[in-house]
Amino acid sequence: MASVFKTDSAAGRQELYRRMDRENLAPLWEVLHALVPPQPRTPCRPACWKYEAIRPFIVESGRAITAKEAVRRVLILENPGMRGQSCVTRSLYCGLQLILPGEIAPSHRHTQSALRFIVEGAGAYTAVNGERTSMRPGDFIITPAWTWHDHGNPEDGEPVVWMDGLDIPMLQFFDAGFAENYPEDAQPVTAIEGTSRARYGANLAPLDAVAPFGKTSPIFSYPYARSREALAALAKNGDPDPCHGWKMQFINPLTGGPAMPTIGAFLQLLPKGFATAPCRSTDATVYSVAEGTGRAQVGGEAYAFGPRDTFVVPSWQPLRLEAREECVLFSYSDRAAQLALGLWREQRG
Numbered sequence: 017m018a019s020v021f022k023t024d025s026a027a028g029r030q031e032l033y034r035r036m037d038r039e040n041l042a043p044l045w046e047v048l049h050a051l052v053p054p055q056p057r058t059p060c061r062p063a064c065w066k067y068e069a070i071r072p073f074i075v076e077s078g079r080a081i082t083a084k085e086a087v088r089r090v091l092i093l094e095n096p097g098m099r100g101q102s103c104v105t106r107s108l109y110c111g112l113q114l115i116l117p118g119e120i121a122p123s124h125r126h127t128q129s130a131l132r133f134i135v136e137g138a139g140a141y142t143a144v145n146g147e148r149t150s151m152r153p154g155d156f157i158i159t160p161a162w163t164w165h166d167h168g169n170p171e172d173g174e175p176v177v178w179m180d181g182l183d184i185p186m187l188q189f190f191d192a193g194f195a196e197n198y199p200e201d202a203q204p205v206t207a208i209e210g211t212s213r214a215r216y217g218a219n220l221a222p223l224d225a226v227a228p229f230g231k232t233s234p235i236f237s238y239p240y241a242r243s244r245e246a247l248a249a250l251a252k253n254g255d256p257d258p259c260h261g262w263k264m265q266f267i268n269p270l271t272g273g274p275a276m277p278t279i280g281a282f283l284q285l286l287p288k289g290f291a292t293a294p295c296r297s298t299d300a301t302v303y304s305v306a307e308g309t310g311r312a313q314v315g316g317e318a319y320a321f322g323p324r325d326t327f328v329v330p331s332w333q334p335l336r337l338e339a340r341e342e343c344v345l346f347s348y349s350d351r352a353a354q355l356a357l358g359l360w361r362e363q364r365g
């Protein structure tokens with residue numbers, strides 16, 4: 017049908033777009049600048065959750081629903097720029113999970129990978145493929161993709177809160193999510209606690225080592241006591257990195273690469289009084305404060321942080337950290353995925 021407008025006038029173009037719209041067509045030239053931006057452009061915003069402000073809601077949710085009924089009793093940390101999407105960055109999910117004494121969060125498995133960083137309380141356990149590992153503050157624990165996992169807390173235990181980091185939005189993007197429930201609440205225990213660590217986490221590996229969890233580390237628990245000791249020893253030698261202080265990555269001992277295929281996880285020590293040089297990278301990052309107080313400047317925002325607080329640094333926003341006391345920060349991001357795809361960039365200073 018011929019247009020009444022000249023096609024190259026503004027009105028003529030709008031009319032052309034309306035006609036092609038019925039065929040599910042759209043002109044690239046109207047969106048090209050947004051699709052291929054000169055640098056990362058994201059709805060993800062800097063954010064900080066002070067633990068003292070959110071802890072009452074965690075406690076209250078413990079009275080509102082049981083772990084069994086909820087399946088996972090978790091408060092989702094939603095990025096303020098993406099409310100309603102259950103994500104903390106575009107590619108990652110973050111939640112705080114509570115398990116009370118005597119509770120079991122029933123066994124299931126899914127293709128999403130999960131990490132746990134223990135925030136408060138000790139003595140609960142998580143079970144992965146027949147082996148339990150008990151939780152202490154600062155421990156980093158992995159649930160590899162498609163492994164059965166349940167969480168539990170003994171009757172005489174104390175409430176335990178941990179941070180859940182999952183690649184849920186990444187799997188949504190790929191439409192690659194599968195999940196199923198185990199027929200019982202708790203899977204049977206088939207290995208004594210510490211077996212995986214003895215087999216893969218003592219600088220030894222079986223001669224015929226086959227990766228039991230595919231691309232994910234065969235060690236599913238990295239105790240804080242050991243990582244903390246390593247950081248303390250490192251901090252006695254040489255100078256800290258100007259951008260990162262003493263920062264280490266949790267690795268898969270069979271490859272030397274990141275412990276998880278999609279998520280990179282890190283622990284860093286900042287000496288008392290240290291201020292980092294500004295640095296930015298393409299992996300939006302979630303931080304959980306293990307020890308110490310300080311200040312994080314994220315783009316145009318600044319947050320005073322203390323133990324158990326969580327803050328988010330969006331992609332390509334400069335981060336500057338100041339340690340008022342000696343600080344230990346845990347962090348996770350999609351760096352493992354970006355590195356695997358050749359996308360990751362960092363700009364120091």
Ligand code: GTQ
Pocket residue numbers: 088090111113126130165180182
């Ligand atoms: O512990 O399996 O926070 O499946 C979200 C989804 C935790 C878990 C979450 C999950 C889990």
